Amino acid sequence: MRVSTQEFYQSSLYSLLNQQSTLNNLSQQLSTGNALINPTNDPVGNAQVLDLNTKIANLGSYQQSNTYAQQGLSMSSSTLQSVGTLMNQVQQLAVQMNNATVNSNDLQNAVTTMQGNLQQLVQLANTQDANGTYIYGGSNAQTPPFQLQSDGTVQYMGDSSQKTLQIGPGLTTPVSQAGNAIFMNVPAGNGTFTVTASGSNYLIPATSGATATDVGNTTLGPGSVLNQATADSQFVADNAQYEVSISNTSSGLTYTVSSGTGAVDSTGWSASSGTVVSGTYTPGQSINIPSTLGGSPFMTVSTNGQPVSGHTAQFTLAAAKPQSIFQTFSDLIAAFTGGSGSPGANTRRSQDISNALANLNQFQTTLLSTQAQIGSNIQQAQSVQSLNANLTQQFQTDRGNIADVSYPQVITQFQESSTALQAAQKAFVQVQGLSLFNYIS
Known part of the structure; x- marks a missing residue:
């Protein structure tokens, strides 16, 4: 077989270029640590790496949202703890003022304190x-969201929705709470x-x-429910x-306890009614109330004091x-502004404080329920954060197994390729110098 000089040169040059390309590729792998320098050499591995990169990036985005969500939830929990502390202080003040021995100065100080408490509550909200x-x-x-008006009332300017963030594939968590559900829509009384x-x-x-006279010191409530189903049927x-x-x-x-449906005006009971229970009254007793005469009691109310002769x-007991x-x-x-000194004023204050304490207890229940839900959301976010971190680590390991260089192996290949290239270059030079004229004397 005859090999022309041109063919020899082209074949040798092609071989040298291939060896140089291989050596250059190995050199880049060593310098970058990436085994997939040329995607065409391993299209399947390159596609797998791209997919893993996308998953790792998505998990990183979820982790950022998760961190923000936990920060928001933690702030909300901390704020509600402060609100709870304020509630305890207000309850203690109310109990202190529910005493016939307090004077006008005590009550005025309590009014000033409560005005500050109201402003603090708005600030926390x-x-x-x-x-x-x-x-x-x-x-x-x-x-x-909460604006204190000049008349002392507070208006809610927000809405009932909650902001949420996605913290995992198909998984969201709230990062805020609707203020009206916590602060505005609290069931009054005992909740029923x-x-x-x-x-x-x-x-x-x-x-x-004639001179107006006090009429006794009778108070009632707040009461409790004995049969919730009957209570819902009657009141709701x-x-x-x-x-x-x-x-x-x-x-x-x-x-005497009468029942009916309708309104109660300034003169008292105005609805058509019928007696459901009656009896002898003893101050301090609890009155058990049925829905119909002779029926089983479904609620009870405590009493205190008695009217004058x-x-x-x-x-009036009505739906909360x-x-x-x-x-x-x-x-x-x-x-507290109602004053003190007379049995009537003290009794009115006692009744009003009793009603307010019942409302505060209902708010405490709402507060605890909200805090429990926030705590559950935080725990869920932390669990998802840990899961996302584990998945990220696994995906990074999988990507490394595909794309990372095995340095001992590549170094060996580099040395072999370098030696092969040097040998090919030396052989090319030697063969290049051969000529038939060298052997003609």
Whole structure:
């Protein structure tokens, strides 16, 4: 077989170039640590690496959202703990003022304290995170959600939604709470029904020039539910109301409970009603109330004190409606402003404080439930964060197994290729110098 000089040169040059390319590729692998310098050499491995890179990037994004979510949830939890501390202080103050021995100075100091507490509560409800976002405003998070009005009322300017962040594939967690659910829509009373005292319980209006006189020290409630299903049927489904009347007549102390549906005006019970239970009254007793005459009691209310001779104290039990915790603070301010010194004033304050304490207890329940939910969300986010970290590490390991260089192996290949290239170059030079004329003398 005859090999032309041109063919020899082309074949040798092609071989040298291939060896140089191989050596250059191995050199880049050693310098970068990446075994996939040329995707065409391993298209399957390169596709796997691209897929793993995408998954790792997505997990990194989830981890950033998770960190932000945990920060928001932790701030909300911390804020609600501060709110709980404030509630405890308000409850202690209310109990202290529920005493006939307090004087006008004590009450005025309590009013000042409660006004400061109301402002502090609004401030806590308007807490912002590090980005200036109001955490209790729902989706409307750029303006203060709670605004204190000049008349002492508080309006909620946010909405009922919650902001969420995706912290994993198909998994989201809330990073804020709707402020109206926490602070505005708190069931009043014991959560099922409320106790409202008639204004005539505390002072008989002066008539015919006579001097108004106190009418006793009767208080009622807040009461509790014995059968929730019946209570829901009566108060929610049937919109029933109950009037408790405690009378001091010549025959002695008695009580009567009437039921009906309708409104209660300033003169007392106005609905068509029927007696469901009655009996002799003993101050401090609990009155068990059935829905119908002779039926089983479904709720009970505690009592205290008694009306003066010839007078009747009246109380209305109606379905509990939502009330803001800000309104409860305002109710306590009004109760402390009512003054002291007379049995009627002390009794009114005692009844108002009793109602406010019942509302505060309901808010505490809402607060604890919200904190428990936030704690659960934080635990879930932490678990997902740990899972995402493990997945990221696994994907990085898988990517390394495909793309990372095995230095001992590549160094060996580099040395072999370098030796082969040097040998090929030397052989090419030697063969290049051969000529037939060298052998003709």
